[in-house]
Amino acid sequence: MGRGTAVVLGGSVAGLCTAGALARHFENVIVLERDRLPPDAEHRRGVPQSKHPHFLLNSGRRAIGEIFPGFEDALIAAGGMLLMPSRDAAYCDQNGWAPRKSGSMTMVYSSRVLIERVLRDKVRELPVIELREGVTVTGLRSAGGGAAGGRVTGVEYRTADGAGTDIAADLVVDALGRGSSVVDWLGAAGWAAPPEKTLDAKVTYTSRWYDLPPVAERPASWWWKHLVIAPVQDRGGHPEEHEFLSNFFPIEGDRAIVCMGSWGIAMPRDVDAFEAAADRVRATSFGAAARACTPTSPVHLTRATGNKWRRFDLLDPPPIGLVCVGDSICAFNPFYAQGMSSAARSALILGAMLDERDVLDLAFFREFLARQKKSLAVPWMLAMARDQEYDFATGTEVAPRWRRRLAARFSWPVFNAVNAASREDAYVEQAFAQVFNLDKSLRQLIADPRFWYGIARYKLRQRLGRTVVPGGFDHRRDPPATDYTGYTGAAKTAASDLIGA
Structure with a gap:
């Protein structure tokens, strides 16, 4: 000093x-x-954005911990929850509910x-x-x-x-x-x-705060703390709510923030429209969870979301x-x-x-x-990789039409393959978690031969019917509670739990 x-x-x-x-x-x-x-x-x-969910990524947790030793312990002591998303969150992707299992990433949930x-x-x-x-x-x-x-x-x-x-x-x-x-x-x-x-992909999101029901009154199916419903990967032929990214996000004090957002779709601004939209989210557990809770706030809308x-x-x-x-x-x-x-x-x-x-x-x-x-280039490249895909995006970083078409065609299939391979390949799971948490750049991931080998090996095993951990559980049902950590394929998964059964 x-x-x-x-x-x-x-x-x-x-x-x-x-x-x-x-x-x-x-x-x-x-x-x-x-x-x-x-x-x-x-x-x-x-x-004003404090009314919406906030994730503190692992790199941010470490940085704040270096600046303020004891920060994470203090946040948990104040009510923050240290959870493992892959085990404590129910995630619904394009194919249905993902299997629940332990992973390398943890997160402190709080407002x-x-x-x-x-x-x-x-x-x-x-x-x-x-x-x-x-x-x-x-x-x-x-x-x-x-x-x-x-x-x-x-x-x-x-x-x-x-x-x-x-x-x-x-x-x-x-x-x-x-x-x-x-x-x-x-x-x-x-x-x-x-x-x-600049790049503005016309993202709008809307949130409402809720009190959870007392523990003794919660449905038996609520093993999860966090619900995430990813948007469908095709446009049209379904309610627009199927294109929402939806979160039932737990915070301190036995509360949750219910949040829905989209790229390029007008979002509900009042209570009636919000509740109706939550019921039309494609995973029925989402609307049911909101209805089981007690609302404590009006609806909060944010549109200032450009990069x-x-x-x-x-x-x-x-x-x-x-x-x-x-x-x-x-x-x-x-x-x-x-x-x-x-x-x-x-x-x-x-x-x-x-x-x-x-x-x-x-x-x-x-x-x-x-x-x-x-x-800053690390998170910026991640944001561009997704937001440049949309034809209605505006700004200096709008991608050429050919690149938007290429991204729209391949980004979701690659993302789906990464998610699926992560279930059985610890290296793929850890590498993707490092990128998500800003510990590794997207460019480094793209140049990592072991990462792509893991995905290719999983796709081959999938084609040969030799994958182990099941996925694609029916989104019209409650998220399955089975913990597939260490699963070897010995137990059979009920066909009725899978989409298309």
């Missing part, structure tokens, strides 16, 4: 993680937040508001961090904007009583999210606007003294659950660079942007 003052704009997940990473390196870390931060796990105006509350508790344990609440950032202080030595030198803001003031800063971190005005303020000061990559990457790494020169993290630099389609983890990874990169270097000069910020770009 020993550097002067760092100012973080925004007190959400990205801002809190970055403040934690800076606390070891600065004498003062000041977080400016527009909202009054609640003492408990409560929604607030500045995080976004609980994650933020635990992060705030951790931040408040660090005396160098000061949270200034109820303030509005109005601009940046800078010198030499656009020149090689141009630097951001501080922040202007307005207090709750309307008084304007400013802070001199050795480092400013923009964690203001998708709506950040930092690019506009930099432009007014003389810097060029960073090029932007957007502000390429500060392409600015020459970039502003000295400024770092952007979270949605301020790279916002993802929320369906892919990459935002919190990507933000925490950026915070970790910043902390590592401060460990390595003493001077916050132009070389420091160029190197940070290069490392951050490498980190």
